Amino acid sequence: MKNMRSYLKSLSVKLPDAAKRLWHGSLPEYLISSADLGAALIYMKYWALNCLTIGKYMIEMNLRLGPAGSIRTLIRNPWLFTLLKVNGLMRRYGRGRTGLYLESVCMAVNSVVTGNIDMLRQMFHHPERMVINEDLVPVDIIHAMGLDAYLLEGMGIMLPIVDPESATKYIDVAENEGMNPDACSLPKTTVGMVIKGHLPKGIAMVSSNLPCDAGAASYTFIERAYGIPTYRLDVPYDFTNERAENLFMEDVSAMIAWLEERTPGRMDWDRFREICENRNRILELELELWDMIRLRPAPLASEAVWLSHLWNVNVTPDYKESVRHFEKIVTLARRNIETGTPATVNERYRTVVWNPPFLNFSDIFNWAERTYGLTVINDSMTYHHHTPINTSTPETMLRGWCRTVMQGPMVRHTRGPAENYLDDIFRMVRQFDLDMVWVANHVGCKGGQAMNGILREKCREKGIPLLVLDYDLSDPRIVSHDNMKRQVEHFMDNVMKAKRIDQ
């Protein structure tokens, strides 16, 4: 009774805040505070589209798994409820934005919703042919083999983006099991979800030595927890030569043979060709987009660039929808250029975000835009050196695909000499006419931390202002959102001598 009373009391204390959050994330609040009618209509359109996509899937899930099966799935995977808050995320991203820029951002969120729904289908509907892939092993080959796949770290990435606090309980579970608290919070979240049994098992797993020690090492635990066979790809340290390419190709070929032996999947090279062609088309469109955002002020920026890449290139590179998404984004950027409409009306500063974007506070970019006219043009997770995959033979396709993996973000920058890391930053500064560099100084990313000293001195030599923004990828308890904002404010006030535009 006493417990019940204290529970009700704590609930009543939390209630006003919860109601405030609910109101701030709601459609009516957006409509009231909307910049103009056009913005309200765009937001409503994507709000409805997201609801429709989710609603349709809930019906499909009921039909496929039956009502009892659906309820069981929801109970076993409670994080699904967090994903329902996606419109709140779109609301945060959309704040203060208008026109085609707002549309591109909403479109990026909608592409994530659509892609996520398809991932859920693969997670829950065909367990007998479902393979787990680690986040830097693209799904292309698994899909070309006719298998289903889901990204084990996918939810560890998505959950804190949608709800900043949602990964913390999993982080606590992993630490309580004995995982070192200073490890990256993404593998900690993933391990926590595995321990809680909140992610389905599948029949096999493909992981790698990427992107970091904690991520790679966590698969020893996960493999034992799931008791399923695991193949581990090994990207060499110095990967920019033919010898390394050959080694990795041999490894990937062995992985295909391994999967054929242990799963019902069979390699279909024609299907793989289609997937590679899809990738090539996305690459073409993305490079066109990058060319356009070089303009000052940029026609599109921020989520339209990084979120589009994060999901459509890293998670669903083989989807026709991903090509369509980039086609639409490029069209919107072109239209903004033609009409002379900048993404940010007051674009005063341009920056790159180096290292993974702030998962638990990704709307900091929106805040920076509204506060200082500071636009995030591109980020290290998006920036790559990909070249089109030659689709003439299986051998050329495999080589091209391997090269794409090895040159991918977080592979290129965590391997090889420091030049791989540093040169890309300074190349981006030139390519995108940037005014500063932001380093997303994730406390768990030791490889990145250890480059800050050199980077600081190199930036000083070149006269490039550098903000090293301390944070934790998925855990807002380590560095609060207010603290992160203060770091930006101090940098903008003291180094950039910038005037706020929101006052």
Place this chain on the structure above:
Amino acid sequence: MNDEKQRVMKVFRELLEDPQNRLVDQAAGSGRIPVGYSCSFVPEPLLMADRLFPVRLHATGVAGTEIADNYLSSLVCSYTRSLLEFAMDERYDRIRGFVFVPSCAHMQRLIDNLDYLKRPGFRHVIDVPRKRCDFTLKWQEEELHMLADKLSSHFGVDTSDAALMKAIDEWNHFSGAVRAIGELRKRRSPPITGVEFHHVVMASLASPKDLILPYVEELHRKIRHEEGAGNFRARLMLVGGHLHDPDFIRIIESQGGLVVADRFCTGSILGLMPVQVDGDPFRALAEHTFEKTLCPRMMEDFDRRLKAIMDTVKEYKVDGVVLEIIKFCDLWGVDSMPLVNELRKEGIPVLKLEREYRLGGEGQLRTRVQAFIESMGR
């Protein structure tokens, strides 16, 4: 007899005071070439060819890492920070070449920062794969050939198969002598403590093998028929990454735990196993590298790591395992999770200790070890 043992032990202790000890100076003075290395994946025999000799880089006695922290940040493992600090302090100035392995993110960035701050005249990175299979073994063999060619052209030394075979013989003789002392620890009442043995191993790894060998053999002769290193409450095994400072073991032993087995990077178990050559010496060294190094960076080796510990526990009649992990080491930090679970499942008591490279928090360490030994009912 005890005085004679202490006299030899004093030599080992003194040799560990400086990363470039008097034997390194003596060898360098006679025209030989010291080559530093920082990871067990570097095959020592290759650095013993012709006039070369390997020096395991350590920073024992490092007082602080203020300069290194500016570059590597304070969130990176203190071993790499200590090495960088010593390098910046010219403490490796007589080492003429460096061979590294990007064994983890920390070590990889140490190489980058050294290149930036103090690029050595000769430095080479061996790209050791993170799994062992036919094609990675072949790759590793090629890597060793590349290193041999580079050493040969830079220093003008002979790294031919014949020179390598000679070096392997020398290594096998040296490691056999150290192992012979280690074997004595299997006895019910070993004639050497854990801290003494670690002095021997560390000093040996940091010195030219031929020059330190007489001391190792002398020590063996003096203690092989001796009994009893004292009264101890429990026999312990140390497992983990880099452990250089023997004082860490001294504190453990001060609480009544005798360290009888060492399964860590700079330990003797598997680390000092002989190289078996059956044909090509480069191939043998490639195989040896994968065989002797039980690091969690090797993605598919967990079962072998676990088995090596279990076997050692049985062989050395170990009562409990102390898992020592340098703070911020992700490889050991994450790997310890399943490792501790599995060992406890087998009924082996485990104490997991996070520590810094240099000795610190002695009081806390004492309390934890004491509580651990008591928890075993000893």
